[in-house]
Amino acid sequence: MAGHISPKSTYYAIFAALMVLTAITVAVAFVNLGSFNFPVALGIAITKATLVILFFMHARYSSKLTKLFVGTAFFFLAILLTLTMTDYLSRGMKTYPGGAAGSGYGVRTP
Amino acid sequence: MAEALTAHGDHGGPHAHHPDLQHHFDTLEQQHEAATLGMWLFLITEVLFFGGLFLAYMLYRVWYPVAWAEASRELDITLGAFNTAVLIGSSLTMAMGVRAAQTGKQRATVVWILLTMALGLVFLIVKYFEYKEKFEHHHVPGVNFMFEGPQAGPAQIYFSLYFLMTGLHATHMIIGFFIMAVIAWMAHKKRFTPEWYTPVEISGLYWHFVDIVWIFLFPLLYLVDRAGHFA
Amino acid sequence: MAMSITQPRVDYLNHEHTLASWLLTKDHKRIGILYLLVVTAAFFVGGLFATLLRLELATPAGDYVAADTYNKLFTMHGVTMVFFVLIPAVPTILGNFVLPLMLGAKDVAFPKINLLSWYIFTTGFLFTVYAMVSGGVDTGWTFYTPYSSRASNTNVMATGLGVFITGFSSILTGLNFMVTIHRMRAPGLTWFRLPLFVWAIYATSLVQILGTPVIAITVLALAIERFLHFGIFDAALGGDPVLFQHMFWFYSHPAVYIMILPPMGAISEVIATFSRKTIFGYSFVAFSSLAIAIFGFLVWAHHMFVSGISVYSALVFSFLTYAVAIPSAIKVFNWTATLYRGAIWLQAPMMWALAFIGLFLIGGLTGIFTASLGIDVHLHDTYFVVAHFHFIMVGGAIMGYFAGLHYWWPKITGRMYSDIWAKVAAIIVFCGFNLTFGPQFILGYLGMPRRYWAYPPEFQTLNVLSSAGASILAVGYILVGIYLVASLFWGKVAGDNPWHATGLEWTTQSPPLPHNFETQPIVTEDAYEYAVREVKVG
Numbered sequence: 001m002a003g004h005i006s007p008k009s010t011y012y013a014i015f016a017a018l019m020v021l022t023a024i025t026v027a028v029a030f031v032n033l034g035s036f037n038f039p040v041a042l043g044i045a046i047t048k049a050t051l052v053i054l055f056f057m058h059a060r061y062s063s064k065l066t067k068l069f070v071g072t073a074f075f076f077l078a079i080l081l082t083l084t085m086t087d088y089l090s091r092g093m094k095t096y097p098g099g100a101a102g103s104g105y106g107v108r109t110p
Numbered sequence: 111m112a113e114a115l116t117a118h119g120d121h122g123g124p125h126a127h128h129p130d131l132q133h134h135f136d137t138l139e140q141q142h143e144a145a146t147l148g149m150w151l152f153l154i155t156e157v158l159f160f161g162g163l164f165l166a167y168m169l170y171r172v173w174y175p176v177a178w179a180e181a182s183r184e185l186d187i188t189l190g191a192f193n194t195a196v197l198i199g200s201s202l203t204m205a206m207g208v209r210a211a212q213t214g215k216q217r218a219t220v221v222w223i224l225l226t227m228a229l230g231l232v233f234l235i236v237k238y239f240e241y242k243e244k245f246e247h248h249h250v251p252g253v254n255f256m257f258e259g260p261q262a263g264p265a266q267i268y269f270s271l272y273f274l275m276t277g278l279h280a281t282h283m284i285i286g287f288f289i290m291a292v293i294a295w296m297a298h299k300k301r302f303t304p305e306w307y308t309p310v311e312i313s314g315l316y317w318h319f320v321d322i323v324w325i326f327l328f329p330l331l332y333l334v335d336r337a338g339h340f341a
Numbered sequence: 342m343a344m345s346i347t348q349p350r351v352d353y354l355n356h357e358h359t360l361a362s363w364l365l366t367k368d369h370k371r372i373g374i375l376y377l378l379v380v381t382a383a384f385f386v387g388g389l390f391a392t393l394l395r396l397e398l399a400t401p402a403g404d405y406v407a408a409d410t411y412n413k414l415f416t417m418h419g420v421t422m423v424f425f426v427l428i429p430a431v432p433t434i435l436g437n438f439v440l441p442l443m444l445g446a447k448d449v450a451f452p453k454i455n456l457l458s459w460y461i462f463t464t465g466f467l468f469t470v471y472a473m474v475s476g477g478v479d480t481g482w483t484f485y486t487p488y489s490s491r492a493s494n495t496n497v498m499a500t501g502l503g504v505f506i507t508g509f510s511s512i513l514t515g516l517n518f519m520v521t522i523h524r525m526r527a528p529g530l531t532w533f534r535l536p537l538f539v540w541a542i543y544a545t546s547l548v549q550i551l552g553t554p555v556i557a558i559t560v561l562a563l564a565i566e567r568f569l570h571f572g573i574f575d576a577a578l579g580g581d582p583v584l585f586q587h588m589f590w591f592y593s594h595p596a597v598y599i600m601i602l603p604p605m606g607a608i609s610e611v612i613a614t615f616s617r618k619t620i621f622g623y624s625f626v627a628f629s630s631l632a633i634a635i636f637g638f639l640v641w642a643h644h645m646f647v648s649g650i651s652v653y654s655a656l657v658f659s660f661l662t663y664a665v666a667i668p669s670a671i672k673v674f675n676w677t678a679t680l681y682r683g684a685i686w687l688q689a690p691m692m693w694a695l696a697f698i699g700l701f702l703i704g705g706l707t708g709i710f711t712a713s714l715g716i717d718v719h720l721h722d723t724y725f726v727v728a729h730f731h732f733i734m735v736g737g738a739i740m741g742y743f744a745g746l747h748y749w750w751p752k753i754t755g756r757m758y759s760d761i762w763a764k765v766a767a768i769i770v771f772c773g774f775n776l777t778f779g780p781q782f783i784l785g786y787l788g789m790p791r792r793y794w795a796y797p798p799e800f801q802t803l804n805v806l807s808s809a810g811a812s813i814l815a816v817g818y819i820l821v822g823i824y825l826v827a828s829l830f831w832g833k834v835a836g837d838n839p840w841h842a843t844g845l846e847w848t849t850q851s852p853p854l855p856h857n858f859e860t861q862p863i864v865t866e867d868a869y870e871y872a873v874r875e876v877k878v879g
Contacts, residue, residue, distance in 0.1 A: 003142070003146075003212065005213065006205075008209070011202055011205045011206060011209070012202075014202075015199070015201075022191065022194050022195060022198065025333065026191050029329070029333040029336040029337065032338060032339060033337070037335075037337065037339070041333055042329070045325050045326050045328075045329050045330075048198075049322045049325050053322070055205075056202075056204070056205045057315055057319075062146075063143075066150055069150045069151065069154060070150070072154065072551075073153070073154040073551075076551045077158060077164070080162070080165055080591055081164070081168060083641075083642075085169070085172075086651075086653070086654040086657055087650040087651050088172065088173075088651075089172075090651040090652075090653040090654055091651040093651065093653055134446065134452065134525075135525075144450045144451075144520050144523075144524045147519075147520045148450065148451060148454075148517075151516045151519055151520065151550055152512075152516060155551075155554045157554075158551055158552075159555070159557060159558050160558070161558075162555045162558035162559055163558060163562070165587075165588065166573050169581070169584060170573075177579075251569070252569055252570040252571070264578065264579045266578050267578050267579060267580050270573050273571065274565065274571065274573070
């Protein structure tokens with residue numbers, strides 16, 4: 001009945017990786033990478049989360065169904081975020097040349 | 111209830127009448143798989159639960175990058191980074207606790223769970239001091255909110271999301287703390303064996319999830335603009 | 342072998358009698374009955390609100406209730422019916438009762454959590470009823486900001502919290518069912534041998550798990566905005582009130598699939614049994630349930646076409662909305678093909694099922710009209726939309742629920758109801774329903790707005806027809822209640838399988854044993870193997 005038992009060294013290694021990644025994310029935050037700062041920070045966070053899910057939560061050693069469930073959660077979160085943003089990112093777009101720009105409400109220029 | 115079990119059929123084997131086997135399951139294996147599946151499904155709901163706030167966060171960050179940058183700089187990055195390390199550490203101790211339960215090491219299980227709780231408590235204490243500082247600076251949204259400059263309106267939205275997201279996260283941590291207390295007590299009473307340690311494992315899954323939420327909250331709230339994009 | 346059918350000696354109803362044995366039960370069958378009681382009570386509460394508002398609408402002037410009261414009536418009618426009747430009815434009553442039996446299991450995966458679900462549901466219901474009677478809510482069941490967050494001085498927070506609490510019940514039930522279906526099927530019961538009701542419940546559970554948390558956080562954020570003045574929807578701070586709508590409808594559109602998928606599952610069972618045929622295109626119907634569940638998450642902003650979203654995203658959502666109609670249409674085609682050349686046995690469940698197909702078809706097609714961006718600009722917030730969703734919710738979901746309830750009633754209670762009265766009631770409900778909601782399509786097309794307390798006099802005739810229909814509908818529903826309750830005392834003993842149906846639930850006694858089966862069933866054939874059975878019925 002036992003699930004997969006990871007060696008202690010695996011856990012310590014993952015912990016070390018997570019700490020290193022945390023240090024990197026803090027350090028990089030102070031470097032001006034322009035518009036790349038956000039994707040880099042997000043990418044590091046996703047990497048950390050993936051390590052926790054795969055190794056601390058044993059998803060790597062779990063059934064395909066479990067992996068499907070994990071993927072499903074983030075897939076639908078992605079739908080929530082991206083489909084909503086199709087509205088907000090296109091609010092300023094004109095529907096024909098020289099014409100009205102949709103409702104225009106909430107269009108922000110930085 | 112006793113007579114109902116005879117209809118169960120004879121599966122033989124060492125687990126047929128294991129005291130922790132619930133009567134509607136056939137084997138401990140099936141019961142364990144069901145419990146872990148159930149917890150993963152619950153965690154899916156939690157992803158979507160926090161997800162709504164991440165949506166609001168994303169929208170307003172796109173709309174108000176300057177306000178987001180200014181407001182984020184009001185947070186203490188040292189405390190945030192420290193708390194991140196604390197929570198990652200608590201995930202390590204949690205994983206070790208599950209491992210100890212898996213390998214039948216009763217006392218070690220208790221110790222690792224207590225360590226997890228202690229680290230969680232440290233996190234919450236630091237959070238308390240952060241919130242207190244926010245309160246003193248009038249950064250709590252509502253009638254007493256004060257923020258200098260033209261970004262005050264969107265900054266109040268930022269802080270609304272800050273408190274909603276970290277508050278929801280802290281609530282989950284408090285609940286997790288009490289769950290861990292129960293698990294620690296059960297471990298202390300030697301309830302767990304290598305054949306049955308399911309509550310430790312599924313509580314562990316919950317705890318790791320709460321850690322993952324913070325792994326995202328930290329950069330999104332504390333590290334918006336530390337390099338002076340708009341300064 | 343003619344033998345008089347006798348009541349079984351021990352069943353889940355009579356083996357324990359105390360109140361505690363009901364209130365602390367872990368038996369999914371008893372929990373189904375507990376839900377039946379609360380959902381039926383909610384149906385009456387929602388029906389009462391509908392009665393009052395249809396009374397007001399019988400005359401053009403606002404002369405029966407005050408305008409604010411009218412706003413509260415339609416709001417509370419919506420909240421009650423959506424959250425406490427339509428979403429729970431088939432999954433928690435029929436699903437709870439029948440699912441483990443269909444799977445050959447002894448119970449659901451987490452019986453204690455199942456009971457907790459009921460307690461959470463009942464608490465949420467009582468809390469919401471309290472909010473309604475102690476002042477009411479007038480924002481519409483959709484709670485749009487900024488009215489709900491800033492201006493309304495009614496019990497928005499309390500109602501919101503009631504809905505929040507109830508959402509957990511939905512999540513836990515969905516979680517329970519999904520794990521049960523994955524891990525507790527009988528030996529030999531592979532996925533493609535499952536009855537289609539199980540596929541429907543599975544798809545529904547998927548929606549419950551993925552969607553409900555989003556409305557939970559939305560309602561929580563609204564309550565906090567109202568209570569603590571955290572302003573994420575507040576335009577004065579630079580927030581967007583339409584964000585609330587995005588978050589609200591991300592759940593509330595898939596929620597309508599929670600409401601319709603389980604009744605569709607029940608319809609599949611009824612159509613197969615009473616045509617004595619396997620469902621045509623079984624795998625298409627099974628996959629269409631999953632397709633509806635997944636596609637249903639991609640269309641929510643079709644409720645927001647005139648709220649100020651961008652034209653381009655409106656186009657995307659309109660296109661996706663057409664796409665989501667396809668799996669529903671597939672089901673209707675397959676049910677129809679099942680009926681063709683079937684040996685139709687017109688018992689009461691079948692009458693409800695046939696009514697479902699026709700009325701769901703109309704409701705679905707009118708959904709296509711509103712999916713069109715150009716048309717919806719004119720029809721949005723008119724009675725056309727009201728008629729559309731009532732055809733699906735009442736003509737579809739409630740009829741489907743009644744079909745299932747009439748189908749499984751003998752299994753649940755061990756008794757048969759009066760078939761004559763059931764058929765009469767089905768006809769009364771069908772006529773009353775069409776008279777109530779048919780005229781509303783025309784009213785909407787002519788321009789009568791919804792949620793209006795008074796209207797121009799030229800709309801009166803159609804409104805009077807609608808209100809008259811509502812009274813007939815009420816008679817029909819009350820009649821259903823009467824003969825079903827009467828069957829408990831004077832109904833004929835049903836026997837294991839009064840419909841000579843396939844399915845594991847019909848292989849055990851009626852009412853079932855506390856632990857469902859004497860011995861673990863083993864499955865060796867597909868669902869709906871009517872071709873190999875020769876039973877003369879009727």
